[in-house]
Amino acid sequence: MRAHRYTTLAAGLAAASLVLAGCGEGSGGSATGDSGGEGGGDDQPTIAFVPKLQGIPYFEAMNTGGEQACEELGCEWLYQGPVEADAAAQADIVRSYIQQGVDVLFVAPNDPDSMAPLLQQAADAGIAVATTDTDAPDSVREVFVSQASTEGIGQTLTDELMQAMGGSGRYAIVSCGETAENLNSWIEVQREYTQSEYPDAEITDVVYAGEDQTVATQMATDLMNSDPSLTGLVGECTSSAPGVAQAVRDAGKIGQVQTVGLGTPNSMAPYLEDGSAAASVLWDVEALGELTAWAGTQLAAGEEISASPDVPGIEGVTYDAENNVLLLGDPLVLTADNVGEYDY
Amino acid sequence: MSNSTLTPPGGAGSTAVSGRDGPGRGRGRVLPPPVTSQETVLIVVIALLWLVLSLATPAFFTAGSIVPLLVATTPIALIGIGMTIVIITGGIDVSVGSIVMVASVITAQTMVDTGLPLVLAVPLSIAVGGVLGLVNGVLIAYGRVHAIIITFGTLNLFRFVGLQIFGSSTVEGIPRTLNFFGRGDAGRTLGIPHAFLITIVIAALAWYYLRHTAGGRHFYAVGGDANAARLAGVAVRARVLSAYVVTGLLAGLAACFVLAQGTSSLAANVGSGLELAVIAAVVIGGTSITGGRGSVLGTVLGALLVQTVATGVTQLGWPTQLSSLFVGVFIIVAVGADLLRRRTRSDS
Structure with a gap:
């Protein structure tokens, strides 16, 4: 009985390794255009996307967008990420895609610095490399697909909060990771923009809750x-945004304390509806996935991207040829009126 | 005091219970004092902190501030009660964060799907926690592998199960059923938060059981020297098993508190890192990490101290990372005090 089980296991492992080996060879060939032996291989570039981590709604929504766009544009969309936002685990997945010889490789790096040499390695192997969602500026990436500009996010957050607070008052920010570069640069814009545009408003404090929503709350x-005169709160990431709204709801201060944040539509809907959150500022995550797939097809075909490219289904995309940044457009503002239109 | 006839090695130590004490020994030497020196220090430190915070920010000592603080303490304090018992037996359970994750996602998903009422949601969550605790308990009691290895394994296994249930998504639109345990108005009666009251009642029962019953003292015996305890007739395996089951049950209840304090959406990172916060509370509370000594009262105070520091740092407008500094110092001071006590004892 036991011997039999081991035999089965060994056979299974052998079969798996054959499949893996076959995969490597087949996709290796795809770089030169004859993947899988199916006729359509020639004009179907393989585009691989490695998110920071797999299994969170944000990247799953990007994946949905990428898959859909590839179906329409004619490309093969591959998606795999680490189960935790870990740079080493992410590097392993990138290596496996290099080995498979995909045509285009998109990464949302957990650690841009340690990812740079790997991207060089991929480029050396003849793969078009690019970043999306999070940049690795000091790397060989050909394009960075950006969800929104730092100014766009910081200013929209401030404008939305100020509109709810009536243009004045004291507010605090509940941020997440203390070293998260994108969050810190948004906060910097919020500080400057509040000071210059809303002289009667003041940021009293910035605290860091990590990714834990109960801590944020x-x-x-x-x-x-600690500050009864506080009339506004900002939740700087997807766990803090519903967190600050929940705190306002629990304290029975809906209407007295206004909140805005960067929250996903489904998580913010109940708070936008009862008024504990005034608005949620984000970008259309599925559209970001679509734009990523579109950029992949351009890279695979070796096409130049124009300053205001014509992307099917997405309006307002711009391209900064100097820094090679493809920008999705203005941020998306979610309110009680439009939050029902999105499902992620 | 004929509860027990055990004298673990080093039985002159203050925690040992012995029915064969010499005539010169008074009752006071048999049981440790009701409140140990470490707990006294904790009570004084917490009282001082509250006093200082009240002077520094007038809003601190108001119901609007104290109630959320007490409620935020409860998940860690509650799991800490179980963890204290586990550590007293010489074990440890690093899987509690994953147990909270599995219990909370199953409970939240069921509430979303079926509109499960409070009276069923709580038993469901507790039952899930109990089952996972039983898995830990059986593997540790019968597997003869150290608890840290087993629970490190189940930490990952339970996490896998939880991730499967989450299925690459979050649970959205969780109804407010569990607000009974929350920090809002629905979570209090006569101003007292339900979650805190429940935690205190369970802590008091555990404190009495561990201190004043023979069964309770057996846990200390197991942690002092499992072989000696076995020879003295203690059902070591049953004691060890029950410690992990109790911890699982409490983690299941704590999952309800976590849900009540969270938002209407639940993400897969729920409970991650919770085990370290719980162990920190237990260690700060004076429980010896090597087993055989400790108290539930200390753990509750430890949890309260950690949350007081976090709240204080935020309310004073200090940089958030200072709470890590303070908690780190507390842990090292607490362990240092434990070492000193042990040295003093072996010298005398």
Whole structure:
């Protein structure tokens, strides 16, 4: 009985390794255009996307967008990421895609610095490399597909909060990781923009809750308690945005304390509806996936991207040829009126 | 005091219970004092902190501030009660964060799908926690592998199960059923938060059981010297098993508190890192990490101290990372105090 089980296991492993080996060879060939032996291989570039981590709604929505776009544009969309936002695990997946010889490789790097040499390695292997969602500026990436400009996010967040607060008052920010570069640069814009455009408003404090929504909620509660004159809160990431709104709801301060944040539509819907959140600022994540797939087809075909490219189904895309940044457009503002239109 | 006839090695130590004490020994030497020196220090430190915070930010000592603080303490304090028992037996359970994850996602998903009422949601969550605790308990009691290895394994296994249930998504639109345990108005009666009251009642029962019953003292015996305990007739395996089951059950209940304190959406990172926060509370509370000594009262105070520091740092407008500094110092001071006590004892 036991011997039999081991035999089965060994056979399974052998079969798996054959499949893997076959995969490597087949896709290796695809770089020169005869993948899988199927007729359509010649004009079907393989585009691989490695997110920071797999299994969170944000990247799953990007994946959905990428898959759909590839179906329409004619490309093969591959998607795999680490189960935790870990740079080493992500590097392993990137290596496996280099080995497979995909045509275009998109990465949203967890650690841009350690990812740079790997991207060089991919480029050396003849793969078009690019970043999306998060950039690796000091790398050989040909394009960075950006969801929104730093100014766009920071200013829209401030404008939305100020509109709810009536253009003045004291507010605090519940951020997440202390070293998250994108969050910190948004906060920097919020500080400058608030100071220059809303002289009667003031940012009193910035606290860091990590990615934990109960911590974010408790910190927002503490902020409201320590400063009764506080009339606004910002949740700087997808766990803090519903967190600060929940704190306002629990404290019975809906209408007294306004909140905005960067939250996904489904998680913000209940708070936008009862008024504990005034608005959520994000970008259309599925469209970001679509744009990523589109950029992949351009890279695979070796096409130049124009300053205001014509992307099917997405309006307002711009391309900065100097920095090779493809920008999705203005941020998306979610309110009680439009939040129902999105499902992620 | 004929509860027990055990005298673990080093039985002159203050925690040992012995029915064969010499005539010169008074009752006071048999049981440790009701409140140990470490707990006294904790009570004084917390009281001082509350006093200082009240002076520094007038809003601190108000119901609007204290109630959320007490509620935020409960998941860690509650799991800490189980963890204290586990660590007293010489074990450890690093899988509690994953247990909270599995229990909370199953409970949240069921509430979303079926509109499960509170009276069923809580038993469901507790039952899930109990089953996972039983898995830990059986593997540790019968597997003869150290608890840290087993629970490190189940930490990952349970996490896998939880991720499968999450299925690359978050649970959205969780109804407010569990607000009974939350920090809002629905979570209090006469101003007292339900979650805190439940935690205190369970802690008091555990404290009494561990301190004043023979069964309770057996946990200390197991942690002092499992072989000696076995020879003295203690059902070591049953004690070890039950410690992990209790921890699982409490983690299941704590999952309800976590859901109540969270938002209407639940993400897959729920409970991650919780085990370290719980172990920190237990260690700060004076429980010896090597087993055989510790108290539930200390753990609850440890959890309260950690949350007081987090709240204080935020309310004072200090940089958030200072809470890590303070918690780190508390842990090292607590372990240092434990070492000193042990050295003093072996010298005398």
